[in-house]
Amino acid sequence: MKKIALLLVTGAVLFSCNNDDDSKTTTEPDPVTVDFQFTQYWDGDRIANADYQTTTYLNANNTMLKLSKLVYLISDITFTAQDGTVYDAGDYSLIDARNGTNATFTPDIEIPEGDYEVSFTFGFDDEDNDKTGGYPDLNSSDGSWSVPMPLGGGYHYMRMEGTFLNEIAETKTFQYHTIRANKHTTLPPADGTLESTQDTSFVVNLGTVTVGNSTTVEVQMNAAEWFKNPNTWDLNINNSVMMPNFNLQIDMNENGSNGVFNLGTVSQ
Template structure:
């Protein structure tokens, strides 16, 4: 009788251990690639579309793009964070960002447009210095968030330049005492379900820079926007609707 009881106890023990081992096996981590794409109200935009008057903003100005590059920072997928990424559409660089060892399951996806003040340290990033992404010292230094340049048809249907450059807003009413406002902003794209190696598209709708919530009139605000404190705040507000989550392929 004792042998029978011992047999069943042994069987229960090994059965419990087996269940315990099985319950603690975690899926292998995977690799995730963020793919940054651009569009104009849903129509894809690449460098091949540059220098051609093929876009029209909400206010009615026809636009051609000559340069578009922007910086994202604190790019977060799950528990992994990349410091920053410079996306240059004209040169087709920075359009993808790879993350390794991402846990399978639900992952948060978010980033900041530009640098937060704590990271916006003048001269800190050599790779950005080398491509002239700096902000002049007279405007407080640090780095641009975006350089967006091109031409538009003015009220006389003549070609005119625009430089839609975003950076930390600076009030220069007293040049000896600059007043700053952090106009970077966080973009939270929610959570994504990752079960395999995945590519996640992050879309920028360029048209949104000109329309939401502020309808942009390029005949009034076109160049010399960097030192324009109020214009920088308007551009920051418009940027909050620019980015969205695109396709996820696994």
């Protein structure tokens, strides 16, 4: 009789424990935002505000140059989880490297903590680029970021400007402006009818990033790469009137998508 009573008590305790376990709920961590910090380098040297119009750089064509402006557009920062779930912020940021404007940017999206493949688009792809007039801040920034309709409309991707020493040691200016490539019936600088355009934005894959509750991702631009690979850039020949030149826009796209942007430090 004592054994039966003991078994009944034991069973009641186990049943009570099981009920306690069943009543517990797992609390998922709150979703988080991710900060991005955009920094600029010339090969291994960080480009600071004081370097603009003062520091001389040597490009791959052995041309000495100084930078006076570096403004560029990034869009569609995307996080792809290990299970394939895609989180696309769908927003954009115009970074003025010299003035530090938008050097830190937080995409308007919250995601669970974990490991993600992180990417973004340099410039606007065609879907976003065709929303001409749809970005009031870009229309009014930096002397208007929009591209004239005869050149295909849309928006600039980047404006990099400065001076260089030409082959006879004269100081000349350059305007390295990237936009959607546009083809005309006659080659620039002559005016011609716009025949077609080609999307020259490109996606930058930063690789895998572990996202915690306070993550900052550094995105490094190596400005030297714009002049380097696969097309060695000769500023003596190509220093201006690049926007209406279809072939030059393709060349700049090839250089830009070949390692201009890289993942820097990730801090938690």
